Amino acid sequence: MKTIYGVALRLFKTNKFIVFSSVFGIAVAVCLFITIVLYAESAKKTVSQEIKDLYGEMDLYVEYTQETESTFYRFLEKTPEIEEISKVIVTQAQVDSLQADIYTVGVENDSLAKSRYKFNRDLNNKSVVMNESLAEALNLKVGEQVKIEQKTFILTDIISDLKETGIAPDRMIFSRESVLSFIHEQKEYDTPPTYIVMIKTLQNIDFMALSNKIIENNSDVKVTIVEEDEFLKSNINSLTIFVKILSIIVLCVTSLLIVSNFDLLLYKNKNQLAILRSIGATAKQLVVIIFVQSSLINLTGVLFGFLLSWGSQQFMHGWLEKLFSFTTSSVMFDIKAALFIVAASAIIIQLFLMIPLFKVVKILPLKVIQENESLDFSYKKNRKKMGKLIGIISILLLIAGAVVPDDGKSVGVILGASLLLLISIFTLFPIYLPEILKRVLPFLQRILGKESYIAIKNLLPQVRKNTFIILTISMLIMIAVFGSVILKTIQQNELNQLKRDYPTSIVVSSRLMYESSINPEELLQKITELPNISAASTVSTMFEAEFLNEEKPLPFSYALADLEGLEKQGIISSIERNNRDIIVISNDLAERFELKIGDHMNLGLYSEEQQRILPINDFVVGGISQIHRGDAYLDWSNQAFRNEFTTFHKLFVTPTHSASTLAALNDLKKQYPELQVNSYRETVEQATEMFYQRWSIFIVILASIFILVLAGTFSTLINNIYSKRKEFAVLRVMGVHPIGIMKVIMTQIITYVLIGLCLGTLAGLILTFSVLVIDQTPLAINYTLIFLVGGGMLLMSVILSIPVSIKLSRQSVSEELTKDNK
Known part of the structure; x- marks a missing residue:
């Protein structure tokens, strides 16, 4: 038995590189499995933290009527599922110096309210908390006094603005008693106050069941579950899809890495076992050899993979955070989960290694050697038919998922169809690859010479061997494409939303809206007289008008605007002017009312006195453009469309020097305290920072997976080169x-990488497109990153191949010829 163990261990002495590459392949695979599991768990925590950052400790909130407050509150206190409740009132309060109503919240001094509204100090009947821009407009600092609703309050805290969502809204926070006093003293409200109770539940409570229980007690209430927030649900859905697809990709990549790295090991083992059988080794002895060799390689690999995953979590994440200049939420290394993955991986890989070798024990040695030397896939015709069939089915499913109305099942249909399409591509790819290479051969011979021609020619009969390495590279590129496009698309959509709020780089707005007393013409003149301003234009608050067509009046929203200034700034497209009154409409309104430039629109306004729509004037559509807000712009000169509530709303500034212009506009706020000055650049910086905070864990884990797969891919490339030593000797x-x-080796490596790049990019775009079809979102492809990844991988592959090719080109020809075909 000692001799059998010696024979088994001799593999490690005579084939050090083969053993090393196999161990490394297992280590990378196990590390990838652990990383993706920890990532999925961490991603859930990230979403939970995002919910907590937005809503605090609250799990749900209930809107109720004041009449039922006492009985409803007693019911909530007696409900066993509820841990904590906090009452809130939402209304408006007037700041005396602004003569304007500001969004106001009345809260209690408990942890639930503080976590939701982000203030720290307890509030009393003389306290108020404001957001940063409102405090700045009022020239207030913490500890100073301000008059609100003709009462004096002390500013006890300043909370940050929410500029990453666009132009920051103003907010004031009082004690609940203070807001109740406002309500009792006021007689009329434009908007009635809203009474809310925030609820924190015990752990592991069914929110939907609790909601139903609350509604059963009082049918007049409105219950909102925090986790059902549309924005958060969208993020959770994106996260779920992202994790599932990334898990599938990682599973495929690890499978390819193991197969490609074990290809040479299994080849060697099969040959050796066939020879041992032919010289009289028993089946029992062969089983011992198989078990010893596979167990040692497997255990070493999974142990190294465990250490590699722990090391990457401890050190690589920190390095990537410094590289990308952001911090991620902490990812705890769950040792129990990691050890479970290690054990499961070890069992699966052990079976993967032993099952093919057990077959050797049962068949004749000559048959083993014949099968071992097979260079092509078996059942080629059936694979071709199956690949085409799967491709047709996937395309039909994609069309069905995109066209059929969404009933909640289209997401699964589209994802399933996308995966089937990728399976079809990867199934048909190795079948058609030789034909593609044959067509390229004559061009390569003329351009690159005979060595490159020989290099590609030698690849043609080795379809099976070459397919694994190319698919591994394509999977690596698919991860880069899928991850970069998804993140770029999400970021671009957020920036597009901000761009709609900022037609120019600086936007000046009134925080008073319909209560503004600013003269728009006067403000425009003062701002245009400031230095470093090339153009400016104003827009009023919005109102509703009626398009009096032949059938029935059609309502739409409009604002008065400086049309000439907007056109000069490029905010609206060129206007076709004539002697008639001009209206500029949005693309959406033009499509909705089936209008084009030059069409007439007979407009009317609803009269409160006469309780009917009165015709006003006939307008000509002078332009169809992107409207900042609403459906149409009319010029300020149309007096018939101005009323007592027509006030200044926004002023769009095109500066020649942003910094000095912002400073001058901030000085102007001393004269007009109601003004808000917002910079697109600053808002984008804040939004970008928030984006990286929200998605940092995804970026870091994606980068970690990419680096690990890249290392495995290079190991596979070197393995592939070494498997052709006899070919190079010939x-x-x-x-x-x-x-x-050297030229032959480099040509083959460059061919692998280029084909893998093209296939991976195509597969990544298909996968990404199918995911984004679900949300009807346009793709934002990060071409720079894709080219950098592709170019970097190509360059690193060439650099890596140089020392290997030099070593192989200097080996003894006679010794190399004695090597087997791998």
């Missing part, structure tokens, strides 16, 4: 010089 016997051998 070329040297035929008169190919060492430089020619």
Whole structure:
């Protein structure tokens, strides 16, 4: 038995590189599995933290009527599922110096309210908390006094603005008693106050069941579950899809890495076992050899993979955070989960290694050697038919998922169809690859010479061997494409939303809206007289008008605007002017009312006195453009469309020097305290920072997976080169010089990488497109990153191949010829 163990261990002495590459392949695979599981768990925590950052400790909130407050509150206190409740009132309060109503919240001094509204100090009947821009407009600091609703309050805290969502809204926070006093003293409200109770539940409570229980007690209430927030649900859905697809990709990549790295090991083992059988080794002895060799390689690999995953979590994440200049939420290394993955991986890989070798024990040695030397896939015709069939089915499913109305099942249909399409592509790819290479051969011979021609020619009969390495590279690129496009699309959509709020780089707005007393013409003149301003234009608050067509009046929203200024700034497209009154409409309104430039619109306004729509004037559509807000712009000169509530709303500034212009506009706020000055650049910076905070864990984990797969891919590339040592020796016997051998090796590596890049990019775009079809979102492809990844991988592959090719070109020809075909 000692001799059998010696024979088993001799593999490690005579084939050090093969053993090392196999161990490394297992380590990368196990590390990837652990990383993706920890990532999925961490991603859930990230979403939970995002919910907590937005809503605090609250799990749901209930809107109720004041009449039922006492009985409803007693019911909530007696409900066993509820841990904590906090009452809130939402209304408006007037700041005396602004003569304007500001969004106001009345809260209690408990942890639930503080976590939701982000203030720290307890509030009393003389306290108020404001957002940063409102405090700045009122020239207030913490500890100073301000008059609100003709009462004096002390500013006890300043909370940050929410500029990453666009132009920051103003907010004031009082004690609940203070807001109740406002309500009792006021007689009329434009908007009645809203009474809310925030609820924190015990752990592991069914929110939907609790909601139903609350509604059963009082049918007049409105219950909102925090986790049902549309924005958060969208993020959770994106996260779920992202994790599932990334998990599938990682599973495929690890499978390819194991298969490609074990290809040479299994080949060696099968040959050796066939020889041992032919010289009289028993089945029992072969089983011992198989078990010893596979167990040692497997255990070493999974142990190294465990250490590698722990090391990457401890050190690589920190390095990537410094590289990308952001911090991520902490990812705890769950040792129990990691050990479970290690054990499961070890069992699966052990079976993967032993099952093919057990077959050797049952068949004749000659048959083993014949099958081992097979260079092509078996059942080629059936694979071709199956690949085409799967491709047709996937395309039909994609069309069905995109066209059929969404009933909640289209998401699964589209994802399933996308995966089937990728399976079809990867199934048909190795079948058609030789035909593609044959067509390229004549061009390569003319351009790159005979060595490159020989290099590609030798690839043609080795379809199975070459397919694994190309698919591994394509999977690596698919991860880069999928991850970068998804993140770029999400970021671009957020920036597009901000761009709609900022037609110019600086936007000046009134925080008073319909209560503004600013003269728009006067403000426009003062701002245009400031230095470093090339153009400016104003827009009023919005109102509703009626398009009096032949059938029935059609309502739409409009604002008065400086049309000439907007056109000069490029905010609206060129206007076709004539002697008639001009209206500029949005693309959406033009499509909705089936209008084009030059069409007439007879407009009317609803009269409160006469309780009917009165015709006002006939207008000509002078332009169809992107409207900042609403459906149409009319010029300020149309007096018939101005009323007592027509006030200044926004002023769009095109500066020649942003910094000095912002400083001048902030000085102007001393004269007009109601003004808000917002910079697109600053808002984008804040939104970008928030984006990286929200998605940092995804970026870091994606980068970690990419680096690990890249290491595995390079290991596979070197393995592939070493498997062709005999082929290179034959070329040297035929008169190919060492430089020619280097050229052959580099040509094959570049061919692998280029084909893998093209296939991976195509697969990544298909996968990404199918995911984004679900949300009807346009793709934002990060071409720079894709080219950098592709170019970097190509360059690193060439650099890596140089020392290997030099070493192989200097080996003894006679010794190399004695090597087997791998």
